[in-house]
Amino acid sequence: MKVILLFLAGALIGALVAFSAANTFGQRHAWPRGVMAVMQHHAAALRDARKQERCDAAATAPHWRILAAVGGDIEPAYASTGSVEPDFRRQAQAFSAATAQFAAEPPRDCAALDQALPKLKEQCDNCHRDYR
Numbered sequence: 364m365k366v367i368l369l370f371l372a373g374a375l376i377g378a379l380v381a382f383s384a385a386n387t388f389g390q391r392h393a394w395p396r397g398v399m400a401v402m403q404h405h406a407a408a409l410r411d412a413r414k415q416e417r418c419d420a421a422a423t424a425p426h427w428r429i430l431a432a433v434g435g436d437i438e439p440a441y442a443s444t445g446s447v448e449p450d451f452r453r454q455a456q457a458f459s460a461a462t463a464q465f466a467a468e469p470p471r472d473c474a475a476l477d478q479a480l481p482k483l484k485e486q487c488d489n490c491h492r493d494y495r
């Protein structure tokens with residue numbers, strides 16, 4: 364009986380520790396995951412705009428601006444969960460630079476958007492290939 368009680372107490376403590384560790388882990392990664400979720404949303408919005416042929420600068424500029432702004436958070440967000448490699452920093456900066464360029468001069472029509480979207484995807488894919 365005593366052994367069973369001890370075992371149950373051990374299991375309960377183990378579960379509590381695991382739960383609190385998982386919680387801490389989740390909170391620590393909330394910022395980087397949030398950054399990615401916001402970028403995902405605006406990248407999808409740009410693709411939707413293309414599909415619906417709403418390609419003028421007025422329709423897409425807000426998304427480019429947010430991508431550029433949030434891109435500046437990639438490095439600090441990941442740095443908050445641990446150290447980031449110099450190459451990661453370089454990729455994050457390349458992302459910010461590319462999106463800042465599109466925010467400053469948004470594609471004006473669907474042909475231009477067709478050039479820009481693969482470049483955006485390339486930026487996401489490059490970093491994900493190495494770090495995701």
Ligand code: HEC
Nearest residue numbers: 395396399402403406437454455458486487490491494495
């Ligand atoms: C400089 C690096 C970098 C760039 C650029 C980048 N990502 Fe990520 N992304 C990551 C890393 C690292 C992960 C995996 C770790 C994580 O989930 O936090 C990730 C994970 C994700 C996830 C999954 C998040 C989750 O909740 O699991 C999504 C969605 C995502 N990225 C979307 C994008 C999109 C869309 C772009 C381009 C517009 C992009 N990312 C550009 C580094 C990057």
